[in-house]
Amino acid sequence: ETGVTQTPRHLVMGMTNKKSLKCEQHLGHNAMYWYKQSAKKPLELMFVYSLEERVENNSVPSRFSPECPNSSHLFLHLHTLQPEDSALYLCASSRAEGTDTQYFGPGTRLTVL
Amino acid sequence: EDQVTQSPEALRLQEGESSSLNCSYTVSGLRGLFWYRQDPGKGPEFLFTLYSAGEEKEKERLKATLTKKESFLHITAPKPEDSATYLCAVQDATTQGGSEKLVFGKGTKLTVNP
Numbered sequence: 001e002t003g004v005t006q007t008p009r010h011l012v013m014g015m016t017n018k019k020s021l022k023c024e025q026h027l028g029h030n031a032m033y034w035y036k037q038s039a040k041k042p043l044e045l046m047f048v049y050s051l052e053e054r055v056e057n058n059s060v061p062s063r064f065s066p067e068c069p070n071s072s073h074l075f076l077h078l079h080t081l082q083p084e085d086s087a088l089y090l091c092a093s094s095r096a097e098g099t100d101t102q103y104f105g106p107g108t109r110l111t112v113l
Numbered sequence: 114e115d116q117v118t119q120s121p122e123a124l125r126l127q128e129g130e131s132s133s134l135n136c137s138y139t140v141s142g143l144r145g146l147f148w149y150r151q152d153p154g155k156g157p158e159f160l161f162t163l164y165s166a167g168e169e170k171e172k173e174r175l176k177a178t179l180t181k182k183e184s185f186l187h188i189t190a191p192k193p194e195d196s197a198t199y200l201c202a203v204q205d206a207t208t209q210g211g212s213e214k215l216v217f218g219k220g221t222k223l224t225v226n227p
Contacts, residue, residue, distance in 0.1 A: 004156070042117070042217040043157075043200070056214065090156050101147065102215060104156035 003027045004105035006091050012111045013081065021076040021108050023091030029103075031096035032074040034066060037088040037107070049074065050096045081112045115140045115205050119218035126191055126225050134186040134221045136201030144206035146184050147215065148177050151198045160186075160199075191225045198222045 004025045013019050025032065034046040048056040049068040063085075065077040074091055088109050092102040116139040126132055138146065145164050149157035161170045163179040170177050174195065176187040186199055202215040 006156075040219070042219050043202075043215075045214060048214065088154075092156075101159050101162055103159060104149075106156045107154075109154065 003103050004091060004093055006089075006105040006108050008108060009106065010109045010111075012113065013078070014113050015081060015083075017081075018077070018079040020078065021089055021091075021110075023074040023076075023105055025072055025074075025091075025093040025103075025105075027093055027103060029093040029095050030071050031094045031100075032068060032071070033092040033094075033102060034074065034076050035090040035092065035104075037090055043090065047076075078110075081110075083112050086110055086112045115203060115216040117201055117203055117216055117218035119199075119201050119221050121221060122219070123222045124224070126188075126223070128192055128225055128227050129190045131187070131189045131191070133188070134199055134223070136184040136186070136218055137182060138184070138201075138203045140203050140205050140216075142206035144204040146179055147202045147204070148184070148186055149200040149202065151200055151220070153198075157200055188223070191223075193225045193227050196223055196225045 007022045031050045033048050036044045036046055045058050046060045047066040052068050063080050067075040088107045090107045091105040094100040094102045118137045120135045145162050147162050148160040150160055151157045161177040166179055166181045168179050174189050178185045198220040200217055200220045202217040204215055
């Protein structure tokens with residue numbers, strides 16, 4: 001499935017670094033999402049964008065900063081992260097019409113040292 | 114608060130040994146229930162959406178069913194390639210603002226031995 005792509009696939013960063021995760025969807029969808037997946041925990045919704053406007057922010061710390069320049073691209077800017085932020089970060093997209101299926105990218109495995 | 118509980122946490126089957134995975138949910142009003150498959154180190158892959166009690170959907174060896182309180186994913190004569198973590202998620206019909214929020218369970222890790 002190449003409808004949703006994410007780069008990089010793996011990222012190791014120190015607590016003082018600044019990095020960005022990128023997501024691109026090729027499905028013509030209007031909504032995009034960031035999720036965090038940690039071991040032994042359910043997927044946690046972080047941010048939702050619909051038609052490039054942020055519609056939900058699930059009380060995510062300010063060290064995570066999303067950006068959605070257009071309906072095909074989504075970024076997650078990271079700065080001064082903590083080791084507990086190490087996780088698989090997943091991007092998803094959907095048509096944003098009623099009950100609509102979300103399609104996921106392969107994820108970025110983030111390790112914070 | 115919407116809740117999703119999946120059981121068992123892990124399941125080991127022999128090839129050809131049929132079984133079922135359970136997803137129990139609590140939601141104000143169900144807009145949809147979703148099943149995904151996730152392989153290690155990869156993103157979830159969409160399998161099914163169920164909308165109302167009594168609905169069933171099938172795909173190869175998988176069949177998903179829905180009641181008012183739970184959903185089952187039946188696996189008939191599984192093969193080793195069916196080994197994965199199966200995730201269940203619900204979407205609440207009372208969600209405001211048009212966002213398509215999904216609430217996920219922790220998943221069931223299925224291992225099928227040859």
